Amino acid sequence: xxxxxxxxxxxxxxxxxxxxxxxxxxxxxxxxxxxxxxxxxxxxxxxxxxxxxxxxxxxxxxxxxxxxxxxxxxxxxxxxxxxxxxxxxxxxxxxxxxxxxxxxxx
Numbered sequence: 001x002x003x004x005x006x007x008x009x010x011x012x013x014x015x016x017x018x019x020x021x022x023x024x025x026x027x028x029x030x031x032x033x034x035x036x037x038x039x040x041x042x043x044x045x046x047x048x049x050x051x052x053x054x055x056x057x058x059x060x061x062x063x064x065x066x067x068x069x070x071x072x073x074x075x076x077x078x079x080x081x082x083x084x085x086x087x088x089x090x091x092x093x094x095x096x097x098x099x100x101x102x103x104x105x106x
Contacts, residue, residue: 002075004096007065012100014064022053030057032101034078034087035094041086058087065093 011031015024030048034040045054058078062070065077073079077093080086 002090002092004090004092005099007077008093008096008100011061011064011097012104014060020060021056022049026053027057027060028104030054031061031097034089035097037089038091038094039081039086039088045087 015027020027026049030045030053033048034045037044042051042054048054049057061077066072071078076090078087078089081088
């Protein structure tokens with residue numbers, strides 16, 4: 001079983017490690033949106049930035065949570081919808097992520 005609180009902290013640490021192509025605030029806003037919504041189409045995700053932006057952020061989170069490579073088919077922090085059009089976030093990851101928002105707002 002995945003310790004989502006630990007993995008969420010790893011994501012926050014990952015974004016804070018060094019300067020990235022996109023600002024930390026931009027990155028966190030996309031993940032906040034995804035966690036609040038639970039599911040999102042590609043169009044909804046891209047309302048926050050370009051396809052490159054979305055892919056980059058999802059990739060950074062995946063690296064922080066699972067290491068290099070793709071999201072595993074089981075116990076991944078998100079998965080693609082069965083139709084292939086959009087994304088579904090793991091409810092445990094979403095809950096742990098949303099719990100960090102109040103302390104990040106300080």
